[in-house]
Amino acid sequence: MAYEEVKVRKPLGLILLPFFSIFCFFGAWELIVRLGIVPATMLAAPSAVGNLFVEKLTNPNPDGATILVHAWVSMQEAFLGYLLALGIGLPLGLFMGWFGVVRGIARPIFELIRPIPPIAWIPLTVFWFGIGLWGKVFIIWLGGVVPCVINAFVGVRMTNPTLIQMARTYGASDWQIFKTLCVPSALPMVFGALQIALASCWTNLVAAELLAADQGLGYLITMGRRLALPDMVVLGMVSVGVMGALIGMVIDQVEKRLLAGIRR
Amino acid sequence: MNPAASAPVKIDVRGLTKRFGDLLVLDNISFQVARGEFLAIVGPTGCGKTTFLNCLSKLIPTSEGDIFIDGRVADPRVHNISFVFQEPTCLPWRTVRENVAYGMELKRFPAEKIRERVDTMLGLVGLSETQHLYPNQVSASMVQRITVARAFAVDPDLLLMDEPYGQLDVKLRYYLEDELVKLWQTLKATVIFVTHNIEEAVYVAERILVLSNKPTRIKAEVKVDLPRPRNLIDPAFVAIRKEVTELIRWW
Numbered sequence: 001m002a003y004e005e006v007k008v009r010k011p012l013g014l015i016l017l018p019f020f021s022i023f024c025f026f027g028a029w030e031l032i033v034r035l036g037i038v039p040a041t042m043l044a045a046p047s048a049v050g051n052l053f054v055e056k057l058t059n060p061n062p063d064g065a066t067i068l069v070h071a072w073v074s075m076q077e078a079f080l081g082y083l084l085a086l087g088i089g090l091p092l093g094l095f096m097g098w099f100g101v102v103r104g105i106a107r108p109i110f111e112l113i114r115p116i117p118p119i120a121w122i123p124l125t126v127f128w129f130g131i132g133l134w135g136k137v138f139i140i141w142l143g144g145v146v147p148c149v150i151n152a153f154v155g156v157r158m159t160n161p162t163l164i165q166m167a168r169t170y171g172a173s174d175w176q177i178f179k180t181l182c183v184p185s186a187l188p189m190v191f192g193a194l195q196i197a198l199a200s201c202w203t204n205l206v207a208a209e210l211l212a213a214d215q216g217l218g219y220l221i222t223m224g225r226r227l228a229l230p231d232m233v234v235l236g237m238v239s240v241g242v243m244g245a246l247i248g249m250v251i252d253q254v255e256k257r258l259l260a261g262i263r264r
Numbered sequence: 265m266n267p268a269a270s271a272p273v274k275i276d277v278r279g280l281t282k283r284f285g286d287l288l289v290l291d292n293i294s295f296q297v298a299r300g301e302f303l304a305i306v307g308p309t310g311c312g313k314t315t316f317l318n319c320l321s322k323l324i325p326t327s328e329g330d331i332f333i334d335g336r337v338a339d340p341r342v343h344n345i346s347f348v349f350q351e352p353t354c355l356p357w358r359t360v361r362e363n364v365a366y367g368m369e370l371k372r373f374p375a376e377k378i379r380e381r382v383d384t385m386l387g388l389v390g391l392s393e394t395q396h397l398y399p400n401q402v403s404a405s406m407v408q409r410i411t412v413a414r415a416f417a418v419d420p421d422l423l424l425m426d427e428p429y430g431q432l433d434v435k436l437r438y439y440l441e442d443e444l445v446k447l448w449q450t451l452k453a454t455v456i457f458v459t460h461n462i463e464e465a466v467y468v469a470e471r472i473l474v475l476s477n478k479p480t481r482i483k484a485e486v487k488v489d490l491p492r493p494r495n496l497i498d499p500a501f502v503a504i505r506k507e508v509t510e511l512i513r514w515w
Contacts, residue, residue, distance in 0.1 A: 162353055169321045169347035170370040170418065171340035180370070184357045 044231035049238060052231045063223040063232070065215050071239060073215040074205055077133060081140025082201040088141075089148025089197070090190060096149070097156025097186065098178045110149060118142040118204045136208040136216075143204035144197040151193030155186025191255040195248055202244045217243075271298035274454045275422055279329030282312075282319055289315050291479035292329070297422075300452045302445075304465035307475030307483075308512055313458050316480065317426050320456065321347050333421050344371065346415035348425040352407045354399035361386065361395040363410045367418045385413040388447060405436045412444065416451050425457045429464070441468050445492060462512065466505045467494055474511045484511045 026046045032038050033045035040048070056067035065073075095102040096110075118139050129135035159182050167177050209218025217236050224232030275297035282290040289312045297303050307313055318324045320331055322340055331338045338345065346367065354363050364385055368378045386392045389409045394402050399410065408428055415423055429437045445468055448455055459465050465472050469488055476483040486508055494501055 162349055162351055163355065165323055166347060166349060166353040167370060168323060169340055169345050169424075170367045171342075171345075172370045176370055180366070181355070184355070187357070 040230070041228075042230060044234045048231045049234045052235050056235065062227060063220060067220075067235070067239065070215055070217050070220050070236075071243065074209070074217040074240075075243070077136045077208070077216065078140055078201050078205045080133075081137045081205075082144050082198060084137070084141045085144030085148050085197050085201065086194070089145040090152045090193065093149040093152025093193075094156055094178075094183060094186060094190075097153045098174070098182045114146055119207050122208070131213070136205070136213070139208040140201045140204045144201040147196040147200055148193045151189045151196065152186055155189030156182045158189070159185040187258070191251070191258075194251050194255070198247055198251065199244065202240065202247075206240060271300060273297070274299040274301070274334065275456070276332040276335070277320070277329070278332065280316075280319060280326055280331065281328035282315055282324075283327045288479040290319065290326075291481050293480065293482055294329075295473060295482060295485075297454055297456065300454055302448055302455045302457065302468060302470045304457045304459060304469030304472045305475060306459060306462055306465045306472060306508060306512060307480065308477055309460060311475045311477055312480040313460075313475065314426065316475070317347075317424055317456075317458055320422075321345055321424050323347075338422070343422065344418045344420045346418055346420040346423045348408075348411050348415045348423070348428045350427045350430050352399070352404075352411065354407050354410050356399055359396050359398055360391055360402065360406075360410055363399065364391075364395075364413045364417055367414045371418055373418075381417050385417045388416075388450065389413045389443065405432060405440060408432065408440065409443070412440075412447070416447055416453060419451070420453055423453045423455045425455065427459050427461075430459070430461070437464070442493065444468060462505055462508050463496065466490075466501060466508065467496065472508055474508060486511070 030046050033040055033043055033048075044052075053067060058066060060066050060069075063070075092102075092106060096106055097103075121139060121142055125135045125138050129138060163181050163185075164177055167181055172180075205216070206218035206221065209216040210222050213219040213222075217239050220239070221233050221236035224230070224234075224236060273296045277293060277295050280290055280293040281288075293316070305313065305316070315324070319326050320338075322331075322338055322345070333343045333345075336342070355366060358366065361382055365378050365382050368381060373381070383392075386395050389412065391406060391409060391413065394406065399407050402410075412428065415425075429440050432440065441464060447453075457465070457468060466488055472486040472488060473482050474484045474486065475481070486504060488504055490498070490500055490504070
């Protein structure tokens with residue numbers, strides 16, 4: 001075909017660079033602990049964390065559950081909160097961007113609630129939901145919904161006005177313009193929101209579990225602190241980090257597929 | 265200012281006036297365009313051409329007077345008005361083909377008709393091979409052709425063009441102007457073409473309206489009764505070009 005896409009090959013060095021970077025990071029960390037620059041009581045070496053990880057795959061002691069159970073519980077909470085944040089935040093932000101009435105109703109309330117950090121809601125949440133799953137989901141949702149609304153809103157506001165004029169001359173209705181111009185224009189910002197909201201949800205997950213939980217990665221960290229086990233603290237932290245990065249990579253791939261025309 | 269008596273009046277602009285506060289921009293402009301006529305509008309820089317077009321396309325309301333299409337007040341929801349803007353207005357998330365279909369989709373043409381019509385238009389502007397690419401994968405001239413094809417596709421009652429080729433280089437412009445004339449002859453649309461390029465106006469139009477400085481009025485009307493394809497160095501062509509230039513000059 002005459003108009004075939006040009007494929008550019010990345011140099012080998014650039015492909016290997018991220019792996020090298022990670023190797024150096026963990027290597028330096030291991031050395032710092034091994035050489036006693038930081039005592040092992042304050043920071044666990046990657047090898048110690050690795051050993052504990054292998055052990056925690058099968059051993060529920062001393063915190064009451066295996067690492068997979070902790071991870072699964074955290075995943076459930078985070079994803080419920082995250083999906084609810086997307087499901088409510090994105091449409092709200094999109095509508096606020098285009099429809100003046102929605103903006104007039106929702107924006108003042110949103111601006112009032114926005115500055116309150118989700119952690120400040122914990123006491124009320126315990127009154128309302130107790131310490132079960134839904135209380136944590138609510139805290140996580142609060143963290144995720146704000147970036148969703150803001151990004152979707154800004155994305156719609158950035159729609160090229162000439163495109164809107166063009167559609168108007170074709171006699172397009174407000175709803176048609178919203179659907180065929182504003183929403184696609186906002187997509188890059190919306191995908192930005194997916195990443196930001198996920199980070200926010202995942203962060204608030206730990207906060208929510210620090211308060212009231214008997215399972216979950218945040219709880220693992222709390223238990224590590226209580227039992228003075230730095231390797232358990234670090235294992236919890238690393239698990240949170242690795243899972244967050246993995247989910248982020250999945251979202252990145254989805255984004256690339258969907259935004260083919262805009263990003264290319 | 266009546267067009268050739270042979271064709272019926274399609275567009276009737278009566279006493280079009282536009283004020284922004286105290287500033288009078290368009291002053292009582294009246295003219296008619298015949299069905300299937302190609303009218304060019306030229307004027308000095310800053311004479312309010314864009315305001316004029318925005319009024320004609322009903323993007324902004326007029327202060328007085330109005331524009332009638334087939335005797336009815338123009339309305340984008342009722343009439344098929346197409347507007348080709350100076351800046352590219354392709355939707356980057358739609359393929360070439362989907363972009364050409366966009367105007368018809370907004371007007372809720374039946375799917376079968378859209379498919380047929382898009383095929384025809386893509387063939388006419390030579391985009392059949394690139395129809396599944398995205399706008400940022402094709403050249404600048406193709407991008408402008410997409411919008412021209414989209415504009416013609418809805419079978420417009422009135423096609424407004426605002427210096428559509430102003431940002432392209434000379435060679436491409438000649439090429440696209442020829443293509444535009446061919447499209448107009450094939451599809452028999454009524455076109456109002458705004459430009460500040462006098463040569464371009466003489467090359468494409470059947471009739472040229474020359475606008476004055478602000479407040480804008482119609483200063484003169486020039487008939488371009490030359491055979492096509494037109495020759496840029498034909499003495500008759502040069503004579504008309506000079507006549508229009510004299511009418512516009514403000515120095």
